[in-house]
Amino acid sequence: MISCTQAVNQLWEYLDGTVDDAERALIDEHLGRCRRCCGELEFARELRRTLTDAAHDDLPDHVLQRLYRTLEELEP
Amino acid sequence: MPRVLQVLDNAITLDSGDVLEGVELVGAAPATAVVNAGVNPVLSFRDLARDQLPRLLSLAQRLAGGDAEDVVQDCLLKAYRRFDQLHDAAAAPAWLTSILVNCCRDRGRTRARQPVEIDFDQVERFSLYRKIAYEDPFPYSDSLHLDFLAEFSREDVRAVLMRLPEIYRIPLVVVYMDGYLARELAEMLQVPLGTVLARLHRGRKLFETQMWEYAEQNGLLKEGAR
Numbered sequence: 589m590i591s592c593t594q595a596v597n598q599l600w601e602y603l604d605g606t607v608d609d610a611e612r613a614l615i616d617e618h619l620g621r622c623r624r625c626c627g628e629l630e631f632a633r634e635l636r637r638t639l640t641d642a643a644h645d646d647l648p649d650h651v652l653q654r655l656y657r658t659l660e661e662l663e664p
Numbered sequence: 665m666p667r668v669l670q671v672l673d674n675a676i677t678l679d680s681g682d683v684l685e686g687v688e689l690v691g692a693a694p695a696t697a698v699v700n701a702g703v704n705p706v707l708s709f710r711d712l713a714r715d716q717l718p719r720l721l722s723l724a725q726r727l728a729g730g731d732a733e734d735v736v737q738d739c740l741l742k743a744y745r746r747f748d749q750l751h752d753a754a755a756a757p758a759w760l761t762s763i764l765v766n767c768c769r770d771r772g773r774t775r776a777r778q779p780v781e782i783d784f785d786q787v788e789r790f791s792l793y794r795k796i797a798y799e800d801p802f803p804y805s806d807s808l809h810l811d812f813l814a815e816f817s818r819e820d821v822r823a824v825l826m827r828l829p830e831i832y833r834i835p836l837v838v839v840y841m842d843g844y845l846a847r848e849l850a851e852m853l854q855v856p857l858g859t860v861l862a863r864l865h866r867g868r869k870l871f872e873t874q875m876w877e878y879a880e881q882n883g884l885l886k887e888g889a890r
Contacts, residue, residue, distance in 0.1 A: 596791055600868045606846065606861065631793040631809045636840060638813050639871070642821035643841035647721050651733050655717055658737055659710055662744050 590614045595625050599632040709747045712756045713740060719757070720764055726837045727768040729826045735771060739764040761842070762852040765834060769853065772830030782829075784866060792872035801885040815884040816875070827874045832867035835860055 595618040601607045602615050619626055720739060724732035743763050750759050796812050805811045816824075825833050838844050838852075850860045879885050 593789075596793075597788065601861075601865070627809075628791065628793045634810060634813055635792070635872070635875075638816060638821060639825075639836065639840050642818040642825075643722075643726065645722055645725055645818065645822070647718055647725075652718065652721060654733065655721065655736055655740070656714065658740055659713055659717070662710070662740060 590618050592618075592622060592625055595619070595622070596628050599625075599629050600636065602629070603633060603636060707753050709744055712750075712753060713743065713760065716757055716760050720760060723761065723764060723837070723842060724768070726822060726825065726841060727765070727830075727834060728771065729822075731771060735764065735767050738767040738771070742767065758848070758852075761838075761844070765838060765849075765852050769830060769834060782870070784869075787866070787869045787873055790869065790873050790876075792876055795876055799885075801879075812879070812884075815879065820878065820882070820884070824871065824874045824878045827878070828867060828870050832863055832870055835864045836867045836871060839864060 595615050598607055598611060598615060602612065607615065619629060717736070720736050721732060724735045724739075728735045739760065743760055746763075750756060793809060796809050800808065802808055802811050825836065828836070834853075835846070835849060838849050839846055844852075846860045846864060847857055850857045853860070
């Protein structure tokens with residue numbers, strides 16, 4: 589058995605699939621009896637999605653054009 | 665003026681079809697270097713890099729914020745000088761990413777700022793989920809935690825990332841935003857996999873603490889702040 593602190597500290601790894609089988613079994617067992625940690629797990633999933641979604645950004649065209657020019661100068 | 669199509673051993677193939685043999689190459693910069701590309705017989709550095717530029721700038725913006733343009737310039741120069749090390753055009757995106765990530769890391773090192781002191785015992789104990797529940801910033805909310813996250817625009821999330829030291833920001837951006845595996849990042853940075861996993865763990869915990877601090881400092885904890 590593991591504590592809430594131990595379970596919570598591994599939730600991202602659990603979501604990433606980077607915990608080993610024994611650790612996964614312990615976390616699964618804990619989640620099966622701890623409603624609060626299930627909430628933590630759902631929140632970790634949403635937080636990870638928030639991070640991933642922030643990847644899409646606008647590229648300033650003037651910067652991109654300057655970089656294209658750099659490339660032209662490197663290789664005329 | 666004829667362009668060089670291929671440099672192989674001591675022979676140079678020009679686009680006119682002429683082959684110059686017994687040539688001694690002086691200097692490292694392969695001005696019009698080419699790489700075998702499978703379907704396309706040869707691609708120049710410019711062709712490869714041009715296709716990747718928007719993606720590199722996007723990644724640099726998340727890794728280096730306002731220094732993004734400088735970082736991409738560094739990356740292009742280094743990649744250009746090392747172009748002879750790339751033997752497969754299909755590997756170009758990952759190869760350029762690797763150079764860019766290392767440029768960001770080097771820039772962070774040479775910035776020579778005071779190292780940020782972080783109390784990782786405290787960070788390790790922090791739970792954003794519990795903090796939100798305890799502080800209850802939106803008392804009338806039925807979905808408190810989701811409402812907290814909904815206050816953050818993409819720009820806010822990127823601003824939170826920029827608060828993290830480079831060594832923790834790089835893994836979060838490269839793995840969670842750009843979809844590389846921790847193992848691939850370890851190869852890019854030439855560090856053991858365990859080092860990347862440890863930085864990812866600490867980076868996530870730091871990200872949680874900084875999400876809360878950012879929300880406090882930027883007025884996101886008020887109902888209807890947006």
